[in-house]
Amino acid sequence: MNKHDVKYLSSHEWLYVEGNKAKVGISSYAAMHLGDIVFFDLPKVGQTFKKEAVFGAVESVKSASDLYLPASGTVVAVNEALVTKPELVNEDPFNNWIVEIELSDLSELNSLLDVTQYEATL
């Protein structure tokens, strides 16, 4: 997957929709600006979040940022690989998702940005 396959929130999270599920990650712009990522504070499977709610946090050697969910949903999986190797997101932010959610309101997807709109905000 690459930057053209996903939808964005202006806070740099991306959403890759597969039916009524979606994977969530952060953009290459975000990964680059964070610097070396050292830790992901991940939610638990089964937790439910509203669109744009904080679902976790990412820590790099120089900062810590909250992660916002691009669309409302329930967490169905977290990427366990990031527990021991959070740097995977620096290496390839589009193929190392953070959480997978079951979408609760597909109409919310219309308000997300495409790559052109997102890159215009940078």
Add this chain to the structure above:
Amino acid sequence: MHKYLPHTEGDIKQMLDAIGVGSLDELFEKIPKKLQYQGKYDVPNQLSDLEVTKLLNEIAANNKTLTIFRGYGAYDVYTPSIIKALTSRQEFITSYTPYQPEVSQGTLQYIFEYQSMICEITGMDVTNASMYDGPTATAEAILMAISHTGKKKIVYSSLIHPRTIEVVKTYGHYRDLDFVPLPEKDGLTDFSKLAELSKDSAAVLVQSPNVYGNIEHLNGISDTIHAEGSLFIMNTEITSLALFNTPGNLGADIACGDLQSLGVPLSFGGAYIGFLAAKTPLLRKMPGRICGITTDQDGKRAFVLTLQAREQHIRRAKANSNICSNQSLMALSVAIYLSSMGKEGFIDLARLSLDGAYYLEAELVKTGLFTKSNNQTHYKEFVLESKIDPKDFDTYLIEKGYLGPQYLGDGKYLFAVTEKRTKDEIDQFVKVVGEFK
């Protein structure tokens, strides 16, 4: 101009004008008159160096040096001479946050050594560079649990030192926390309803030795607590871990407490030092500074502050805790203390306190004035019951040169014996107690 205040009348007028207030009285009018000091300050005129020394010596002569048999959270302990000699060196005593690794390897190394020793003694994986004192460390432990579990209920033993729980509740005041006590039974915490009470809780907080000095029965309680998705926090008296089971072995997720017993003088209630230690999964929730070991670009060993993204100077409002300070000089003192005691000395010292406490307890019961309150295993403190008048008893002992037991109410008296109390002192004290009318 007042002889001890730097402000001239002109200064004061300028300040009042700047904020648009007519007079000092007007500035303080919000404070009710009856709360404002009405007397004359009666501060004498200046004295010479010699006169001041003489005056202070006269005042100091009013102090009575008492032999102490009271604990209740602060203990009359032995301070090895080496501590003052080293901690008073200027590079330690006057340093201010010297944490830049390129110039502060010495400071960072002693913090690292301190952390290593605390982890070893408590059986925990990680500890921070120290906290202000035991109660604030306990409050921070609660905040860690709340952040980790996302829950707001705290279950606590009613046999935690009341001052500790007061501080914890103060910290919890603006966080809408729900505090649920576990009752006491025969001098120990009653865990019979633990599973039920710890449902939906962030943590279960227990102190062992408890406020009566008794060793709580904690085997297996961590399983019950973890089954409810809650964390087990153990507040402990560090020297007791030389003889009794450690928080690490008992399955505690967080351990906390005061380190005053490690050679820190009573000094009127402070400065003391607290510790906060945790198991690895809670590492990111740990407040304050953590010192780590690494190698520099030439491969040489180096010490640095690590995992700083946790900290409030980076996370700001999002930080788990807003503490960004520690008791560095006290941590140094503790590190020197433990290094000079060594493992054997640390155990011997705890043994002295324990043996002394059991001996004093038996001797006091023989006087006929006191009866045992419970039959639990205790460490250096124990509770006895008596019908004597607590005030008269206290006054009598002070006149005889002793700071006697802490009265807990309900006819309960809490005695403490530290490593400093000799058999002769205990025998003499018992004799004096026996003569109380």
